[in-house]
Amino acid sequence: RNFFPKDIEAKTIEKDAALAIEEGSSFILIIDDDVEFASFIKETLEENGVQVVIALNGKRGLELFYTLQPNMVIVDINLPDMNGFDILAQISDLARTRYVPIAFVSLDSSKENQIRAFEMGAMDFIAKPIDAAIFIPYILNRLQHKKTIWQSASTDELTGAGNRRQFNDAFSQLSSVSERTRRTFTLVILDLDYFKKVNDRYGHPVGDEVLRSFSQLVINTKRDTDYFFRYGGEEFALLLPDTPPDRAVILIEHIRQKLSKIMFTFPSFEPFYVTFSAGVSEFFVNQETTLSEADQALYQAKRNGRNQTVI
Numbered sequence: 001r002n003f004f005p006k007d008i009e010a011k012t013i014e015k016d017a018a019l020a021i022e023e024g025s026s027f028i029l030i031i032d033d034d035v036e037f038a039s040f041i042k043e044t045l046e047e048n049g050v051q052v053v054i055a056l057n058g059k060r061g062l063e064l065f066y067t068l069q070p071n072m073v074i075v076d077i078n079l080p081d082m083n084g085f086d087i088l089a090q091i092s093d094l095a096r097t098r099y100v101p102i103a104f105v106s107l108d109s110s111k112e113n114q115i116r117a118f119e120m121g122a123m124d125f126i127a128k129p130i131d132a133a134i135f136i137p138y139i140l141n142r143l144q145h146k147k148t149i150w151q152s153a154s155t156d157e158l159t160g161a162g163n164r165r166q167f168n169d170a171f172s173q174l175s176s177v178s179e180r181t182r183r184t185f186t187l188v189i190l191d192l193d194y195f196k197k198v199n200d201r202y203g204h205p206v207g208d209e210v211l212r213s214f215s216q217l218v219i220n221t222k223r224d225t226d227y228f229f230r231y232g233g234e235e236f237a238l239l240l241p242d243t244p245p246d247r248a249v250i251l252i253e254h255i256r257q258k259l260s261k262i263m264f265t266f267p268s269f270e271p272f273y274v275t276f277s278a279g280v281s282e283f284f285v286n287q288e289t290t291l292s293e294a295d296q297a298l299y300q301a302k303r304n305g306r307n308q309t310v311i
């Protein structure tokens with residue numbers, strides 16, 4: 001029954017895993033031992049620009065759910081090693097916090113199965129055989145909905161940067177990919193210098209405007225594949241995939257140079273300039289270590305007199 005060659009499956013998954021972390025790309029995880037069904041869905045959806053990763057048993061499905069963080073999950077009820085309800089029980093909490101829709105598919109669309117699926121947190125129940133003409137717009141609709149909700153829940157309102165929640169999410173995703181593929185990435189924490197004084201001298205609305213301008217500057221300077229977040233009040237973070245620390249420093253110094261040329265002018269105040277300090281750490285061991293190293297480096301940059309970067 002299980003005739004999908006293991007190495008092909010692994011290759012497909014690795015390829016999709018790399019693509020999945022590119023910003024804006026949506027992908028679906030199908031947990032189904034029905035190879036013909038899964039392959040058909042994969043082919044059909046990929047023709048419509050949606051990537052699909054297949055897991056042929058429950059254990060693999062759970063593993064891929066946690067490591068790849070799909071945008072949607074389609075689960076079959078009858079799997080060789082467990083059933084769809086067992087999977088749902090394990091993933092529904094996390095799926096809910098990330099707004100990941102879960103759809104059940106089964107040949108057995110009995111009333112009991114449907115009730116149980118919805119009670120356990122499934123969003124849809126689809127009876128096999130499916131009709132591709134309905135299935136495609138349905139999937140695209142769900143993915144769009146997920147994206148809209150996720151964007152509003154993960155964006156900082158003031159600055160347009162990712163918020164703390166998105167930071168945590170992207171950080172875990174990059175970490176798990178890095179652990180499996182040895183792909184490197186660097187974390188940078190940036191903190192505006194003496195920002196309290198900006199507020200004290202010019203008022204909170206001006207402070208807000210500075211936070212906005214600074215964020216726009218970073219967003220316009222970073223690569224599209226770099227992630228930028230508002231980490232705290234006047235503290236920001238960058239996650240830079242495939243970037244060693246020395247390359248990260250080049251980006252930061254570029255930002256510093258641009259910022260040094262921005263003279264902030266507001267009616268009835270004398271013009272002023274703003275600087276920031278930054279701490280850099282490459283991911284090696286785990287998230288905690290990386291974070292604390294970047295924090296320590298930032299602290300050192302402040303102690304050294306601010307307006308500088310420390311690795």
Ligand code: GH3
Nearest residue numbers: 191192193194195196197199204207208233234302
């Ligand atoms: P340091 O160089 O050591 O970082 O000094 P600092 O004054 O920047 O640091 P501190 O942590 O003492 O103060 C941070 C200030 O940032 C205090 C707080 O009022 C301000 N801040 C935090 N969030 C916001 C915000 O959303 N808007 C405005 N206008 N100010 C904010």
Ligand code: MG
Nearest residue numbers: 033076078079
């Ligand atoms: Mg099955």
Ligand code: MG
Nearest residue numbers: 191192193195
């Ligand atoms: Mg500060």
Ligand code: MG
Nearest residue numbers: 191192234235
């Ligand atoms: Mg601070």
